[in-house]
Amino acid sequence: MSSTHSVPSKSSTEQARQKVRGRGERSPLASVGLHLTLLVASVIAVFPPLWLVVTSFKPKTEAFDTSLVKDFTLGNYSHVLGETAFLDWLGNSLLVVGLTTVIGVFISATTGYAVSRFRFPGMRPLMWMLLITQMFPVAVLIVPLYNLLATLGLLNQPIGLVITYLTIAVPFCAWMMKGYFDGIPVEIDEAGRVDGLNPFGVFWRLVLPLARPGLAVTAFYSFITGWAEVAYASAFMTGEENLTLSGGLQSFVNQYTSDWGSLTAAAVIIAVPAAIVFGLAQRHLVSGLTAGATKS
């Protein structure tokens, strides 16, 4: 491409360099710039979580010390695990989010399949509904839901929060599952039908096992959504033993107390498992998301 014959006037050193540099390669300067930019961006991205971890190992009184760990201690962790209601919150969160995930993924998988495979009356409105429910502001639903749950006696009950979280998880999961099912060849369904399976059999025995990665990612997505939800959890759950993690974490630092040591330790315990699972699922998460959103 960058043929040296066409530029005979250039000096020999330049010719040599051009010969070496093939298509898509950069000058060393550009390389340095590229690496530098990416490095700076990475540092900005990584620094706050890293600082959280560092702070969690400092004694409570030195939470704002700028130095790296001077007196390494696990005191914050033992305090959080032993002397606060953290384990209660963890249990509540696991229960609520676990139930949401299982129920949500199952019902959104059936919907995603139906929308992906069948052309039936009411399909377009359904797709629209799934999109529109995603933009429902917390603010319209929160008061009526609060009243509804109060009438049903479900305030401060994990099950109330599960129902609420389904409203967030289901539309999005159905949307994502549709994208996954679109990627599974229809011939598989047809083969199943020829062999005498009914539509439910095809779905349950053939398509669902093939969509297992999609299911995992969808489950993970609804897990993370519930895990990190703040507004409903703060409004519906009161009393220290009923809080979920996001509500509980707020109680470490508010206008009355600021126990940054415990907060950081608790935050690390919450974040590490989530980050690990995220690392495993992240690649599929986005491909599913964009597939579900662009193919329709």
Next chain:
Amino acid sequence: MAVETSQSVAKAAGAESARGPGRRTEKNPGRLRRALSTHWYAWSMVAPVVIVIGVIIGYPLARGVYLSLTDANEANVERTIGVNHIPATYEYVGLDNYTAALTDSVFWDRLGWTLVWTVSCVALSFTLGLVLATMLNRKIKGRGFYRMALVLPWAVPAFVSVFTWRLLFNERGGLFNKLLAGGGFDTISWLNDPMWAKISVIAVNVWLGIPFMLVALLGGLQSIPGELYEAAEMDGASAWQRFRHITLPGLRSVSSTVVLLSSIWTFNMFPVIFLLTRGGPGDSTEILVTYAYRLSFVVSPRDFAGSAAWGVLILLLLSLFAVVYRRALRKQGEVW
């Protein structure tokens, strides 16, 4: 035989239309039944979601719209104090809440800030995400490492990150102010000065939002065939021309989706503002959603009706945005 069959069909259709609710069945005898027999499995598969959405979104939504037309507040809704059951005494007031909200300068102030917030967050995180994605899409050493590092903010639950930022922004002992003081500068009250609080919340939200943009756009970049770039290079297109005429059009469908989604998410971004500043100082960082939340759960007496009216207005604004956005895309030839 034939007569009998047709009679029985007619009878069945008659029974159907007698039971069926609408005119449609009368006009087209048996149509509902036929639709039912061909589509029953599709319908039964979507039924759970329709029921879930109908019951826990449809009902509260309808109720929210109704509440927004009343004067409900903490003092007059149905409640139980001890053994006494007090029935609801709020009344229908028509569109009073809406006129009150729309004539109140608070609403317009909040709306203005919400728009600034949404546009700047989405624009910044999209641009930065695109820049980083194009960089990562080239052959470069340590690509896997950079990718992992850049995506990390997404992996940490948002509320945890927000608390971390509060730790860094802390006015007295936070790292940023320590560094400023160490360098001989004046410290900044990051979260207690209206201007700086706005900059801080936007910065945190951009930090949170970049990984999603980055990963989505990287996926889009990788789906653009390399031959296009080769051909363009053969024809002597410059790097900028290649970016402008191959990369950007190639990213159209992905970017239209992520911009739509992230605009909606940012517009309704509750946790960042609620946990970082609680809307303060004063109400300077309060976006529409957090203000509506404040109306129904923080102020006293709790103003349920006003909050619901704000909620409905937010929903209308977003729907309008989605429709306009979709129409604009369709004009440019997008399929969906």
